[in-house]
Amino acid sequence: FDPRTFPSQLFWLAVTFGALYFLMARIALPRIGEVIEERRDRIQRDLDEASRLKAETDAALKAYEQSLADARGKAQGLAKETRDRLAAETDAERHRVEGELNAKLAETEKQIAATKARALASVDEIAASTAADVVSLLTGKGASDDEVRQALAKARAG
Template sequence: MIAAVSALVVALAAAAEHGEKAGGLPQLNPADFVPQLAWLLVTFVILYLILSRVTLPRIGEVLEERRDRVQRDLDAAERFKVDTDTALANYEKALSDARQKASSMAKDVRDRLGADTEKERARIEGELNSKLADAETRIAATKSKALASVDEIAAETASAVVGKLLGEEVSPAEVKKALQPAAE
């Protein structure tokens, strides 16, 4: 191994010494133009074949796949947009229907409560009218009873007054008898 490395160093030193004697850069030496052009042509043809047969088709496939993927993504985005617009329209319609239904229900409840309130008011007014009629009947009965007993009370009172004034006992029946002809 050491021998191979030392042989390589010797060869490089000899080549460097040979290059110094020729002078200038070897690629600018007119004697080396034809081999350089031949190698350039061979390298170009090999590079062209590799690019045209292997690399460029792969790049084309990648570009085509990307174009297809972008188109699929755009199509999916358009579908999602249509679905979203449809869902939004359905939501707006459902919301409008719900508002109308809620308004209708509120009106029905309001009407029902109004009717219930009216019935309850009519029932209470009926009870009050009945109680008022009973009270008026009792008042009339009490009044007629009081008026009926007014004659007796008046007779008793007149009897007591006459008894005090005259000092004689007068019966309430006698006072009634005396007041009857005067009342007629």
């Protein structure tokens, strides 16, 4: 260490430091500041764009969900309408078939009643004829039709 060179070294240190300070303060730092500011602006623009796109996405999603809900409602309405229409058609067909069956049943009951009446009318004649034949075989005498009918009427009454 040579202390005689200290003043010149201090002078050049001050000159170099001053020049370096001037260069940094006037040239390098403003450029770095501009780059930082530009990056900050770009980041802010990107964030703003992301917010805008998110809002658009949310709006599109809401519209999609609304249209989906509308479509579901419409489908349920159509299904209910179809069910109701088919139920009405089925009920109408069932009533028509029941009416036809009731008409056929009534007609059949009339035929059965007529057949029964005819059968019962001929039963009296068959019973009278059979009774006359039985009396004739047992007694050896023939019975008149009036006597046989009176006896049958008396037997039915009593």
